[in-house]
Amino acid sequence: MGLRRNVTAGIALVLLLSFVSKFSQFRTPTFDASKTTPHPSVDLVRYPSGIPHKFDSQGNIQPFRGNTIIAFLYRFSQARFHQQLVDLYVKLDASHMNNYLYVLLPPSTWHVTFFEGVYDKIREPGRWPDDLSIDATMQECNSLYTNKLSSFDLQTDPPYHFTFTNFATLNRSGISLHLEPSAEDNVKLRSLRDRLSTLLHIRAKDHDKYEFHLTLAYMLRYLTAEQQQELENLLASSLQAIPKELKLHAPEFCTFEDITTFRQVLHLRTPPAL
Numbered sequence: 001m002g003l004r005r006n007v008t009a010g011i012a013l014v015l016l017l018s019f020v021s022k023f024s025q026f027r028t029p030t031f032d033a034s035k036t037t038p039h040p041s042v043d044l045v046r047y048p049s050g051i052p053h054k055f056d057s058q059g060n061i062q063p064f065r066g067n068t069i070i071a072f073l074y075r076f077s078q079a080r081f082h083q084q085l086v087d088l089y090v091k092l093d094a095s096h097m098n099n100y101l102y103v104l105l106p107p108s109t110w111h112v113t114f115f116e117g118v119y120d121k122i123r124e125p126g127r128w129p130d131d132l133s134i135d136a137t138m139q140e141c142n143s144l145y146t147n148k149l150s151s152f153d154l155q156t157d158p159p160y161h162f163t164f165t166n167f168a169t170l171n172r173s174g175i176s177l178h179l180e181p182s183a184e185d186n187v188k189l190r191s192l193r194d195r196l197s198t199l200l201h202i203r204a205k206d207h208d209k210y211e212f213h214l215t216l217a218y219m220l221r222y223l224t225a226e227q228q229q230e231l232e233n234l235l236a237s238s239l240q241a242i243p244k245e246l247k248l249h250a251p252e253f254c255t256f257e258d259i260t261t262f263r264q265v266l267h268l269r270t271p272p273a274l
């Protein structure tokens with residue numbers, strides 16, 4: 001009786017151990033790009049932040065509906081800045097790292113986000129308006145925001161002055177330009193963000209620490225030290241050519257179906273003087 005119990009316990013232990021070892025093998029965080037397959041339940045920790053919502057791990061654009069308040073980088077009104085970014089884009093596009101380490105955003109989408117809106121797929125406290133039903137459609141959210149924003153007073157007249165300091169957040173999310181607002185415009189923009197948060201009933205966790213940036217590409221995978229170095233060298237070769245000063249115009253409320261298609265709904269503005 002005692003023996004049989006020991007045998008049974010022994011078998012159970014062996015089974016448990018083999019299960020644990022299989023499981024831990026499965027969890028070993030080695031990464032072989034050729035073996036990954038796009039899957040919605042992709043292990044988030046193994047990929048930079050744009051995956052799986054905005055792109056799959058192969059760089060295919062994913063449906064990702066939402067709305068946002070952004071200032072576009074315009075080819076004509078910001079010609080010098082735009083041209084230098086196009087030169088960098090051409091280099092990044094031609095690199096063997098393209099579509100392997102990162103995926104580029106089309107120049108027609110280049111923008112600086114002033115205030116991040118709502119994402120259909122991310123209905124969390126702070127990210128989904130608390131004055132709208134959690135089951136409402138994205139369409140309903142867009143209509144609500146369009147109504148609210150059409151009578152919103154921007155209060156501060158553009159342009160807004162930014163300084164391009166360096167490239168930012170390489171490994172964890174993508175290739176972007178860090179943009180520092182002038183001291184005076186920083187005060188205006190922080191106040192604008194606070195008023196938008198109140199109006200639209202959302203407040204992201206990083207609301208107060210939000211950093212302005214312009215994203216050129218999303219990372220498809222984490223970089224090794226060598227890859228990071230190679231990419232940094234490529235970016236450094238363009239650093240001096242990009243103008244330091246950038247003026248941005250009035251932000252626009254946009255809706256989108258995925259991260260590359262923006263529909264411009266309205267310009268935020270100050271009411272015309274009477």
Ligand SMILES: *[C@@H]1O[C@H](CO)[C@@H](O)[C@H](O)[C@H]1NC(C)=O
Pocket residue numbers: 171172222223224225228
């Ligand atoms: C990129 O981030 C990942 C995940 O945090 C990390 O494992 C990897 O070492 C980082 N690469 C570099 C070059 O810092």
